[in-house]
Amino acid sequence: AQTVTQSQPEMSVQEAETVTLSCTYDTSENNYYLFWYKQPPSRQMILVIRQEAYKQQNATENRFSVNFQKAAKSFSLKISDSQLGDTAMYFCACSGAGSYQLTFGKGTKLSVIP
């Protein structure tokens, strides 16, 4: 079983600036996967980035990158050069290897201010 905690219910950032969203998790699995999903006002859930726990290198997807600290069980998302289209709810999620279930945090509402 996993638990996922997002301690920042809401955040805001100026357009073109950088913002970091926090996520901590707990799991008893030896191998597991971590994800960040974005849910814009349309409410369509979109995968932003993923990280496999046994890979030490932090994942990067264009302006999105993660800071994965395995010992601290921390998985933060950094958004560089923030754009108005980044305004959304962001959910951190965890799944164990071989598990079909994703455990989600409660989300962080990010507003990008022009």
Added chain:
Amino acid sequence: DGGITQSPKYLFRKEGQNVTLSCEQNLNHDAMYWYRQDPGQGLRLIYYSQIVNDFQKGDIAEGYSVSREKKESFPLTVTSAQKNPTAFYLCASSSLQGYGYEQYFGPGTRLTVT
């Protein structure tokens, strides 16, 4: 285009009526899932299915039922036994191979029961 469709986008029902939410995917995924989303609660798993004619309860299955007669389809019935059915419902699917069973989501159905 491959993807997941959910219909209808908005659904209104009177209290005491059963209602069925549709979910169809053409991604050839084996696994399908139903989530409920409430404000401030993140996503909570209702049911999931790994194979046709088989499904398992998630964290909040009471008052819901599902069927999986075809690989492409996983309808969710919200029964009159569900005490608080008004919510946003998301369907997802995933392959059972590869990257941590990464889930892809449909656009969701907003159910309002009065």
